[in-house]
Amino acid sequence: MAGEDLNEEERSEEDKKKFLFLMRKAPYGSIYPQGGLEVILIMAAYDQTISVLFADDGVFCLKKGQETAGIHVKDFSSAFKVLESYGVEHLYVDKTSLEERGMKPEDLLTGVEVVSSDEMSGFLSGQDVILPF
Amino acid sequence: MAGEDLNEEERSEEDKKKFLFLMRKAPYGSIYPQGGLEVILIMAAYDQTISVLFADDGVFCLKKGQETAGIHVKDFSSAFKVLESYGVEHLYVDKTSLEERGMKPEDLLTGVEVVSSDEMSGFLSGQDVILPF
Amino acid sequence: MLFTVNKSPLTSDNLKTCLRFAKKGNSVLLYEDGVYGAIPGTKVESVVKEALKSIEVFALKEDLKARGFGEVIDGVKLVDYAGFVGLVEEHNVCPWL
């Protein structure tokens, strides 16, 4: 691809694109959230603007205390804690989704901004690329 | 498997098992209904008791007038019409599922018995094997 | 913004949660099993009718035909694949899988 030879320093602020990861699926039932997480961790090395929105069953990805030994799959939840140190700009959680699941911000394994879907509507429209996981 | 050398004539009535195919998924979105249909057509060659229950989005499998040329996948719906000639004992459709989808028995491509979930509850319990597709 | 919805709203909450995020002037495209949301007389018809007051709802003709349907709820617009491409030309896409 033509972009391959551009390194991050060469990209000006105007070249930055806004990427939003839309996490709407529960962990472990399918590979999606883990797949999304792996893309985020790689994309963080590029100089782009990355946000993550957890909505619907995606909010379960952030539940504290996941212990996967009993089902013999990798626990990837701890990686969500380091996203901010990877330069991810915003971690949003949809308020309604959280409430419908009987969860509070203190149930989540990292600090997030709890937002309403109304606030998010405009934000979504401002994104260049939305990746669903 | 030990059963391989038994042919259908050798099985007495008591040896027959009751198989129910539980079709709950819409056609084309996933392979499930087609996968179930293919099992039914093979199983019909064995001398077992086969019933099929269409419930939830599975009732869409029986919708008349499916034309799949535009999405370039095989239309397998006509095979549902021949199930009775294959010796499938009963084709049931869940009444509530049909109604929730605004459909009537005349929308379906084959004659079926429209049943209530109450009637089906006991019937399900009487099955030896239930295969979900 | 174009939301693309591919799950049957008769068994999945996808369409409903998508509509919570879709604001006035946004569009929703129903495709794959999502097209069941476009047919009249289902238990989710009222949800789609309500949505039509503020947003545009499209249904992919090829997927509807494949599933044996043609008629759609008043106000839902039919598009073919070329129309789907046209919608993506006009809008950024939010795939609501």
Add this chain to the structure above:
Amino acid sequence: MLFTVNKSPLTSDNLKTCLRFAKKGNSVLLYEDGVYGAIPGTKVESVVKEALKSIEVFALKEDLKARGFGEVIDGVKLVDYAGFVGLVEEHNVCPWL
């Protein structure tokens, strides 16, 4: 009869439609994403509580723990995989995928 439910009832209708077919004395096992139906305080808690009046509801402990939950709705019984096998010994199975 043991119904096995593996979809999240927060986004899928599976549990609800399963309960329409589950009659008095039947059992339902929640596993995989189905276990979210067993946790207290969700919008589907009332559905499960109502079901508990006539049927037994089980939740697979390993799947609950994996997802970071331990506490369940009063009356829901926790089973581990050995318990899952035990339920299948006792009942014919209706996988409600």
Add this chain to the structure above:
Amino acid sequence: MKFGILILEGPYQHQAGDSAYNFAEAAVAKGHAISGLFFYCDGVQNATTYMTPPQDDRHISKRWAEFIAKHGVDAVVCIAASKKRGITDANLIKGARIAGLGQLTELGIESDRLIAFGD
């Protein structure tokens, strides 16, 4: 008891194959026999020797091969589904065999219980 197990989803993408494996292990631990495994639809992908997952993740096909060998289980991989998905004798795990859907009927007949895992 004799338990038959039907697997309808592929490895890593959905939990179904993991649940099937965990169930099968628990069943033999309780003294039951696995009368057979039947891999159908994407489930056939569980039986490919070609996968090389990361060291710290489970190796799904190797795990099944070991289970099959250890407990002498008949494991059938659907031929039609395999053809569509590129599973052949060249990449089939040891102990499994490619055969037709009739084997699923046989498994239903031979088993005290047949339980399906899918999505």
Add this chain to the structure above:
Amino acid sequence: MKFGILILEGPYQHQAGDSAYNFAEAAVAKGHAISGLFFYCDGVQNATTYMTPPQDDRHISKRWAEFIAKHGVDAVVCIAASKKRGITDANLIKGARIAGLGQLTELGIESDRLIAFGD
């Protein structure tokens, strides 16, 4: 316009791969460029040459290979997902290449639109 396409599900099991293909065909028919295809998760299975579907069914990987050749499209198959699922250079369709997830970021940057098909 330049459209990037992300495919997250495997062939035959879900409609996602078919929808992606039909969309891509319609886009080029309207004069657009496909800036790239990215196959991820089970999506990598679309790119195996090993599949041999029935004559009367679509041949999903051949169809992609022809599309890639005809329109000179860059098609990337995720290396991590491929390893887990047994896709290697030995069974990769012509015109596709196995590479890392960084390519998906590049595709997002290069494309006017990036649209995902999955389940």
